[in-house]
Amino acid sequence: MVTTDVVVVGTGPAGASMALALARLGVDHIVVTRYETLAAEPRAHITNQRTMEVLRDLGVSDQVEALSTPQDQIGTTTFCTSLAGEELGRVRSWGTDPHSQAAHRLASPARICDMPQNLMEPILVQAAQRAGSRIRFSTEYLSHAVDDDGVTVSVRDRLRDDTYEIRAKYLYGADGGRSKVAENAGLPMRGEMGVAGSLNIVFRADLTPWVAHRPSVLYWVLQPGSDVGGIGMGVVRMVRPWNEWLTIWGYDVADGPPDLSDEYTRGLVRRLVGVDDLEVEIVGSSAWTVNHMAAEHYGRGRVFCGGDAVHRHPPSNGLGSNTSIQDSFNLAWKLAYVLRGAADPALLDTYSDERAPIGRQVVDRANQSIGETGRIFDALGVSGTDDPEVMKANMARRREPGAEKQRRELREAIAFKAYEFDAHGVELNQRYVSSAVVPDSLAPDPLASAEDPELHHVPSTTPGARVPHVWLAGRHGDVSTVDLAGHGRFTLFTGPGGTWPASELVHVIVVGPGEEIEDPYGDWARLLAAEGIADSGGVLVRPDHHVAARFASVPDDPAAVLEQTMRCALRAGEQKLSS
Numbered sequence: 027m028v029t030t031d032v033v034v035v036g037t038g039p040a041g042a043s044m045a046l047a048l049a050r051l052g053v054d055h056i057v058v059t060r061y062e063t064l065a066a067e068p069r070a071h072i073t074n075q076r077t078m079e080v081l082r083d084l085g086v087s088d089q090v091e092a093l094s095t096p097q098d099q100i101g102t103t104t105f106c107t108s109l110a111g112e113e114l115g116r117v118r119s120w121g122t123d124p125h126s127q128a129a130h131r132l133a134s135p136a137r138i139c140d141m142p143q144n145l146m147e148p149i150l151v152q153a154a155q156r157a158g159s160r161i162r163f164s165t166e167y168l169s170h171a172v173d174d175d176g177v178t179v180s181v182r183d184r185l186r187d188d189t190y191e192i193r194a195k196y197l198y199g200a201d202g203g204r205s206k207v208a209e210n211a212g213l214p215m216r217g218e219m220g221v222a223g224s225l226n227i228v229f230r231a232d233l234t235p236w237v238a239h240r241p242s243v244l245y246w247v248l249q250p251g252s253d254v255g256g257i258g259m260g261v262v263r264m265v266r267p268w269n270e271w272l273t274i275w276g277y278d279v280a281d282g283p284p285d286l287s288d289e290y291t292r293g294l295v296r297r298l299v300g301v302d303d304l305e306v307e308i309v310g311s312s313a314w315t316v317n318h319m320a321a322e323h324y325g326r327g328r329v330f331c332g333g334d335a336v337h338r339h340p341p342s343n344g345l346g347s348n349t350s351i352q353d354s355f356n357l358a359w360k361l362a363y364v365l366r367g368a369a370d371p372a373l374l375d376t377y378s379d380e381r382a383p384i385g386r387q388v389v390d391r392a393n394q395s396i397g398e399t400g401r402i403f404d405a406l407g408v409s410g411t412d413d414p415e416v417m418k419a420n421m422a423r424r425r426e427p428g429a430e431k432q433r434r435e436l437r438e439a440i441a442f443k444a445y446e447f448d449a450h451g452v453e454l455n456q457r458y459v460s461s462a463v464v465p466d467s468l469a470p471d472p473l474a475s476a477e478d479p480e481l482h483h484v485p486s487t488t489p490g491a492r493v494p495h496v497w498l499a500g501r502h503g504d505v506s507t508v509d510l511a512g513h514g515r516f517t518l519f520t521g522p523g524g525t526w527p528a529s530e531l532v533h534v535i536v537v538g539p540g541e542e543i544e545d546p547y548g549d550w551a552r553l554l555a556a557e558g559i560a561d562s563g564g565v566l567v568r569p570d571h572h573v574a575a576r577f578a579s580v581p582d583d584p585a586a587v588l589e590q591t592m593r594c595a596l597r598a599g600e601q602k603l604s605s
């Protein structure tokens with residue numbers, strides 16, 4: 027029988043990033059994936075700062091940056107009646123508003139960018155293969171059976187049409203929104219699938235004349251009379267500036283998707299662009315559904331799921347692939363530590379405790395964002411009717427001198443979409459609460475009293491939070507606290523006077539004058555002082571960049587305190603820690 031430590035199902039963002047993370051951590055694993063190729067469609071694309079930090083850790087951020095569309099080209103979300111038609115308004119997005127831009131720069135060493143999924147997956151998969159992943163294409167997961175010692179996974183080789191078994195210690199289902207692994211594991215799901223229907227049409231056309239002066243990744247098109255029920259709302263999404271695109275258009279789930287003939291898809295593209303004789307090359311099309319579902323638990327025994335398998339939601343806020351990659355980053359190091367005997371298997375339970383609340387928040391946020399677009403319809407006067415002529419007349423009214431109220435409401439409704447297109451807090455304010463995080467009575471988490479934690483990033487060393495980014499000075503240039511942490515190990519940041527012992531498990535970085543890492547602007551010291559941490563104290567950061575614990579000052583016996591803390595962070599018994 028084929029044996030390994032971990033079987034990963036799927037090579038989407040969740041599976042591919044898990045493979046890469048496991049390979050870099052030296053964990054033996056096999057990936058099975060149903061098709062013989064990776065995703066051909068651009069699908070998910072916005073790659074937020076937190077994901078870019080993960081990709082820096084995984085050693086592929088340079089490749090992603092090189093192929094992505096940078097932040098300054100993606101941020102003028104425009105609402106219009108067609109690309110060539112009337113503009114209704116814009117909202118600065120993805121950190122391109124000057125205020126958000128500063129917040130983005132302060133929050134992370136990484137920049138948000140637009141990276142289509144069909145370009146992202148090959149980077150992750152090839153890097154994983156180079157690092158040692160064994161990836162089996164055209165291989166379908168069928169079922170699994172768990173016992174005390176491991177899990178037996180049954181797969182089908184689709185080329186030979188035969189089945190075989192793989193024996194592993196753990197199984198990770200990253201098999202997407204129709205996850206068979208989650209179903210077979212009986213993960214409890216809450217919510218609804220198929221709440222609305224959507225079509226993706228990928229096409230090539232030079233749209234420079236209508237977009238280059240307002241560069242963005244998303245152009246939202248409202249067309250009265252172009253859909254059942256009166257209002258047609260579509261998206262023209264940039265894939266590569268400015269000649270590769272993807273149109274998203276709704277359909278009534280009760281009726282099923284329309285016939286996606288070339289004639290239909292070309293006609294739809296021309297209508298949304300607003301140019302009847304536009305030269306269009308249709309590359310592909312597919313139908314998918316908007317879902318509102320999340321798993322209550324992400325694992326059962328030796329089986330875990332991540333990505334769309336456990337959180338299924340619309341693309342609003344661009345969180346799909348980001349959340350999937352972050353799930354895998356949370357679990358990968360835990361698997362590695364348990365497999366090498368440095369942590370108790372109970373550590374694996376914290377994956378679900380930490381990630382499931384975030385998945386639920388993401389699913390709710392993405393669906394709420396769809397609902398909030400209704401404010402724009404209300405402001406335009408197109409909601410209460412399905413008569414296209416009435417809609418057009420109501421929309422036209424905003425040009426009249428007396429329509430100040432309508433103009434104000436439209437302005438506010440569009441600006442309110444910052445909660446979808448510039449929700450920096452949703453992207454970065456993740457806090458983990460679990461038994462692998464050691465709470466303390468130092469300064470309370472400022473997130474609790476933050477004015478708008480969905481819009482704004484709130485950095486903190488609170489246990490469970492991601493370590494705040496601060497530029498420090500290294501021997502060869504500036505280096506971020508986020509980049510200093512991670513790489514599969516625990517890192518303790520301390521300062522002058524901190525006599526914390528390094529160990530096999532804890533890498534100690536002393537930040538201070540004359541040390542290898544200095545704090546020339548004083549930003550790090552200022553941040554720690556505000557949270558009640560003296561120079562001799564410390565912040566213990568896990569391999570996934572989240573804070574495990576912090577110390578106000580150096581205790582009498584730092585070695586014992588650190589060992590005790592690590593025992594908690596790894597949910598480990600004494601014998602395991604010292605082995």
Ligand SMILES: Cc1cc2nc3c(=O)[nH]c(=O)nc-3n(C[C@H](O)[C@H](O)[C@H](O)COP(=O)(O)OP(=O)(O)OC[C@H]3O[C@@H](n4cnc5c(N)ncnc54)[C@H](O)[C@@H]3O)c2cc1C
Pocket residue numbers: 035036037038039040041042058059060061067068069070071072143165166167168200201202203206226312313314332333334335340341342344345346347350
């Ligand atoms: C058609 C479509 C269009 C989308 N468009 C957008 C968009 O425009 N914007 C956006 O933000 N998000 C979009 N999404 C969502 C986004 O792609 C997902 O959030 C993201 O891909 C989730 O990553 P994942 O790795 O969890 O799952 P997926 O990317 O779905 O990957 C699942 C993987 O598992 C494999 N697999 C499935 N079943 C088996 C099996 N039984 N055995 C072996 N392998 C299996 C698949 O082949 C695939 O490799 C779209 C999704 C789809 C399906």
